[in-house]
Amino acid sequence: MKPSVVEVTNLHKAFGSQQVLQGVNWNIESGKVIGLLGRNGAGKSTLLECLLGLREADVGSSRLLGEPVSGLSEAARANIGYVPQKSELFEWLTPMQLLAYFKALYPRWNHAKVEGLMQRWGFAGESAHKQISKLSGGEKQRLSIIRALAHDPKLLVLDEPVASLDPVGRRDFLQELVSDVIERDTTVVFSTHILSDLERVALDVAFLQGGKIVLQGALDELLEGKNLSLEDLFVEVTK
Numbered sequence: 001m002k003p004s005v006v007e008v009t010n011l012h013k014a015f016g017s018q019q020v021l022q023g024v025n026w027n028i029e030s031g032k033v034i035g036l037l038g039r040n041g042a043g044k045s046t047l048l049e050c051l052l053g054l055r056e057a058d059v060g061s062s063r064l065l066g067e068p069v070s071g072l073s074e075a076a077r078a079n080i081g082y083v084p085q086k087s088e089l090f091e092w093l094t095p096m097q098l099l100a101y102f103k104a105l106y107p108r109w110n111h112a113k114v115e116g117l118m119q120r121w122g123f124a125g126e127s128a129h130k131q132i133s134k135l136s137g138g139e140k141q142r143l144s145i146i147r148a149l150a151h152d153p154k155l156l157v158l159d160e161p162v163a164s165l166d167p168v169g170r171r172d173f174l175q176e177l178v179s180d181v182i183e184r185d186t187t188v189v190f191s192t193h194i195l196s197d198l199e200r201v202a203l204d205v206a207f208l209q210g211g212k213i214v215l216q217g218a219l220d221e222l223l224e225g226k227n228l229s230l231e232d233l234f235v236e237v238t239k
């Protein structure tokens with residue numbers, strides 16, 4: 001069995017009287033690409049934030065790359081990439097300036113990958129030098145993904161990364177993820193509502209429902225012999 005890159009144990013989180021996470025146990029093995037699914041308000045963002053240590057859980061623990069999230073080493077931090085749902089890019093910079101800024105922060109920076117993605121993902125010309133505040137929602141999202149992939153993280157966590165992307169952008173994104181996983185054994189967790197994308201690539205899925213991960217597995221195995229689509233399964237599991 002491959003080592004766990006994410007190990008979440010008994011995670012609880014409430015906002016006031018609203019119990020959002022109610023004992024999440026979640027192990028993610030190295031090299032997996034997992035789509036995190038759940039209804040609006042199920043707690044996907046909360047779970048991703050808690051497991052990354054960006055939001056304090058009430059109870060429970062999270063380990064990333066074998067280390068407790070409360071005391072991650074610099075080396076482990078440098079191996080994690082995160083794209084939040086609302087990206088907090090430096091809106092006054094241009095994409096080129098933003099990437100130069102982050103390049104200076106990371107010991108490892110894959111210049112060739114960044115160049116290639118900038119060319120292929122619409123930043124070949126003028127838009128690389130436009131103020132980020134003037135980019136479209138999808139362009140900002142693509143830039144956030146490029147930034148998160150640039151330091152070749154071992155663990156990549158993305159909160160609805162494709163929500164603003166057009167179908168071509170979504171396909172490019174998934175292809176990039178899959179090739180990264182195959183080439184470098186990256187582990188990827190991303191929340192999404194776009195089920196058709198998940199059906200196109202052989203991914204794992206995990207369902208968050210009632211504050212817990214209630215079902216997880218390879219999509220083809222979960223659907224095998226059931227004559228169900230992923231949408232049917234989603235409706236069934238999240239009832």
Ligand SMILES: Nc1ncnc2c1ncn2[C@@H]1O[C@H](COP(=O)(O)OP(=O)(O)OP(=O)(O)O)[C@@H](O)[C@H]1O
Nearest residue numbers: 015016018020038039040041042043044045046047
């Ligand atoms: N800072 C906060 N204060 C109070 N309630 C919050 C806060 N953050 C989230 N919540 C509540 O927790 C619940 C889960 O929110 P969360 O954003 O994690 O859900 P989600 O599954 O990511 O939803 P969506 O699919 O709509 O993005 C929601 O009911 C939300 O209103």
